[in-house]
Amino acid sequence: MNAKWMIGTALTASLATLVLPVQAVESKLDAKTIEIVKRDFQDKGIAKADRVNQDALQALCSKYGNKPPLELKHKIEKQQQAAIKWPADDKYMGDWKAGEKLAQSGRGMTWSDKAEDPAGGNCYNCHQLSAKEIAYGTIGPSLLHFGVKQGNDLDSQRYVYGRLYNAKADNACNNMPRFGHMKILTEAQIKDLVALLLDPESPVNK
Amino acid sequence: MNTKIILLLALAANGAAIAAETEVSDSDRIAQYREMISDGNPADFDEMRGEELWKTAAGPKMATLEKCDLGKGAGVVKGAYAELPRFFKDTGRVQDLESRLLTCMSTLQGLNTEEITAQPFATEKKPSDISSLTTYVTGQSKGIKMAVSVKHPKEKEAYEIGRRIFNYRAGPYDFACSTCHGASNQRIRMQDLPNLKVQKDAQGAYISWPAYRVSQGLTRSFQWRLNDCFRQQRFPEPKFASEATVDLTMYLAVSANGAAFAGPGLKR
Numbered sequence: 001m002n003a004k005w006m007i008g009t010a011l012t013a014s015l016a017t018l019v020l021p022v023q024a025v026e027s028k029l030d031a032k033t034i035e036i037v038k039r040d041f042q043d044k045g046i047a048k049a050d051r052v053n054q055d056a057l058q059a060l061c062s063k064y065g066n067k068p069p070l071e072l073k074h075k076i077e078k079q080q081q082a083a084i085k086w087p088a089d090d091k092y093m094g095d096w097k098a099g100e101k102l103a104q105s106g107r108g109m110t111w112s113d114k115a116e117d118p119a120g121g122n123c124y125n126c127h128q129l130s131a132k133e134i135a136y137g138t139i140g141p142s143l144l145h146f147g148v149k150q151g152n153d154l155d156s157q158r159y160v161y162g163r164l165y166n167a168k169a170d171n172a173c174n175n176m177p178r179f180g181h182m183k184i185l186t187e188a189q190i191k192d193l194v195a196l197l198l199d200p201e202s203p204v205n206k
Numbered sequence: 207m208n209t210k211i212i213l214l215l216a217l218a219a220n221g222a223a224i225a226a227e228t229e230v231s232d233s234d235r236i237a238q239y240r241e242m243i244s245d246g247n248p249a250d251f252d253e254m255r256g257e258e259l260w261k262t263a264a265g266p267k268m269a270t271l272e273k274c275d276l277g278k279g280a281g282v283v284k285g286a287y288a289e290l291p292r293f294f295k296d297t298g299r300v301q302d303l304e305s306r307l308l309t310c311m312s313t314l315q316g317l318n319t320e321e322i323t324a325q326p327f328a329t330e331k332k333p334s335d336i337s338s339l340t341t342y343v344t345g346q347s348k349g350i351k352m353a354v355s356v357k358h359p360k361e362k363e364a365y366e367i368g369r370r371i372f373n374y375r376a377g378p379y380d381f382a383c384s385t386c387h388g389a390s391n392q393r394i395r396m397q398d399l400p401n402l403k404v405q406k407d408a409q410g411a412y413i414s415w416p417a418y419r420v421s422q423g424l425t426r427s428f429q430w431r432l433n434d435c436f437r438q439q440r441f442p443e444p445k446f447a448s449e450a451t452v453d454l455t456m457y458l459a460v461s462a463n464g465a466a467f468a469g470p471g472l473k474r
Contacts, residue, residue, distance in 0.1 A: 029363070033370040040450035044443035051377045051442050058375045062382065065373060106395070109378050109440045125394045137394040139386070168380070177379040184378060 030063065047111035061173035073172045080169040084162055085180065087187055092157035092194050099196030100203065102189055103129055109184065119184050121193060126176070129196070130203035139175055143197060147205040152198040160194045249341060249418040249470035252333070252425035256342025259335055265315030274310035276303070276343065287347040288467050291456045293358040300364040302455045303340055304429055305447040311336075326446040327430045330423065337427045341416050344428075347467045352413065354459045361456070368457025371450060372402070377440040383454075386438075405461060412462035414471035421474055428455070 037052050057076050060068050068076075105120020107113055124133060126140040150156045162169060165180030179185040185193075196202050260271045260283075276286035277294065291302040297309055304326075311317040328334045356362045375382040386394065387402040400407035415428035432451065436444055444451050 029366050029370065032363075033367050033374065036367060036450050036453065037371065037374060037376075040445050040448035041442040042445055047377075047437075047440065047442045049442045051440070052374075054374075054376045058380055061380075062370075062373055062375045066384075110437045111443060112437060135396050137397075138392050139389075139394065139399075175380075175385045177381075182378045182380075 045111035046109070046113060046115050057168055057172060064173075066173035068173065076172050077169055080166050080172070080178075080181070081162075083181060084165050084169060085187070086158075087161070087191070092154075092161045092191055093152075093199065094188060094191030094193075094195045096192065096195040096199045096202035096204075098189075099192035099194075100130070102185070102193060103196060104133070121179070121185065121189075122177070123193070131206065132203060143204060145205055147198040147200065147202065150198065152200070156198060157194055160197050161190060164190045164193055247418055247470060247472050249416065249425045249472070252328075252338050252341040252416075252418075253345045253470060254342075255333060256338035256340070256345075259339055260342055265311070265317040267314065267316040269314045269316075271307075271310055271314060271339075273314060274307070276306055276310075283343055283346045285347055285350045287344045288350040288352050289354060291361075291364065291452055291459060292355060293360045299449075300358075300360050300452060300456060302447070302452045302459075303343055304336065304427075305452055307336060307339055307343075308447055323446045327427065327433065328424050337416075337425075337430070340427050340429075341425055341470050344416055344467070344469050348469070349466055351464060351466050352409075352459065352462045354456070354463055356456075356460060364453045364456040365460055368453035368455070371454045372457055379440045381439045381441075383435065383439070386435075402458065402461065405464075408458060408461035409465035412458055413465050413468045414473070416469050417471040417473040419473050425470065426473075 034054075041049050041052050043049050054062065057080065060072060060076055064072075099121075102121040103123035106122050106125050107117060108119025108122070113119075123129060123143075124136045126137045128136040128138075128142040128144050129146075131144060147156075150160075164185070166178045167174055167176035168178055168181075177184060180187070180190055197204055199205070263270050273280045275281075275294075275296075276283065277289055277292045278284075278286050287303055290306070291300050293300050294306065294309075299305075301309065308319050308322060311322055312319050322336055325332065325334050326336055328337050356365050372383045373388075375385070382388075383402065386392075386399050387407075390401040390404060390407070392399045392401070400411045402408045402411060412428070415431055416425055418425045429446070429451065432454065433444065436442075
């Protein structure tokens with residue numbers, strides 16, 4: 001046993017005692033957080049207490065501050081992708097006028113909404129879409145002229161449909177809701193939004 | 207009724223009229239409003255109401271809250287809010303202002319916690335006692351630098367858990383606080399969103415509550431603000447003064463350390 005090796009082992013041992021407790025403390029805090037959250041929220045209106053229960057994706061993104069290790073990220077993206085329900089008729093473009101109405105509506109799924117109130121798309125909350133609407137948010141990128149840039153062939157249509165159905169299939173921890181996956185919007189509504197983004201007649205592309 | 211109150215009443219009525227005028231932009235309206243209330247804020251009413259409640263004997267024990275220990279000794283209100291949340295030996299818990307008030311109201315006055323929290327927030331129809339009390343107590347820290355400690359292990363733990371709650375994604379929209387308050391220069395529609403992970407924004411947000419909301423004609427507590435953000439987050443409702451809200455408040459309060467407390471404030 002040489003001296004260098006001994007120092008090496010000593011270092012590794014002391015590193016281990018340093019690193020392990022930190023990890024242990026971290027995961028103990030993670031566990032305690034979940035315990036507290038599960039105990040301290042209550043039903044209000046349509047927002048039931050069990051909404052705080054995370055699915056695998058939400059848990060992963062929370063745990064890693066939205067930057068999970070690549071391997072885990074890709075794994076969960078594949079799962080999300082596989083769960084997308086594609087339209088049986090292989091048609092993706094609905095009515096852009098209905099889509100614009102959906103995009104404008106910021107309502108839905110809060111405890112002050114009623115079960116019978118249909119959810120909107122909240123799109124303008126986060127995105128610029130048409131040049132006319134100046135009250136747009138900036139959490140997401142501008143989608144002005146999106147269809148002009150993207151083109152509207154079948155591949156583009158499928159891309160946008162998938163993006164709206166499950167935005168996390170492309171990028172696991174981004175900030176966009178999974179409108180189809182979480183049953184916020186129906187297949188027909190998502191098609192209307194695909195048309196809003198891709199139809200050359202839509203105000204998005206004017 | 208003294209002249210200051212009459213003046214404030216007139217201003218509050220005026221405020222409602224201004225709020226109804228939608229053509230005026232928010233910032234113009236607030237600038238106008240600031241000028242008008244340069245020697246008073248309608249939140250002063252709620253502050254006075256809270257002071258009255260603090261000093262009036264109530265509950266089965268017919269006691270006032272004047273012996274309540276908010277962390278700086280029994281009866282010390284001045285500067286107390288600037289050091290909350292903190293660990294309290296007598297309860298063995300980290301408490302924020304609301305949960306500490308509940309302790310005092312039940313131990314000193316013999317009041318039932320569930321009854322007090324039945325209406326934690328003011329509505330147009332009915333003021334809320336616990337909310338008015340927080341307006342009074344916070345007002346007694348105006349101008350005092352935020353200095354919330356994380357020295358006690360339980361304080362440190364509350365901060366750490368609060369940070370995790372801030373980043374906790376769940377619900378039908380996958381939102382966390384950090385979805386809307388985790389990056390700079392973002393807005394929802396036209397509403398600017400403070401980046402609460404950055405000290406300057408966190409300070410500005412924390413020190414300005416409670417606030418008189420011009421658009422609502424009501425004085426709103428900081429806990430109301432958090433509650434309404436959980437609503438927008440599509441979460442269920444946090445139980446009032448629960449550990450989850452105390453820990454989240456701890457995280458936000460520590461982020462505001464160093465700034466002079468400026469509430470009760472005024473918001474659009």
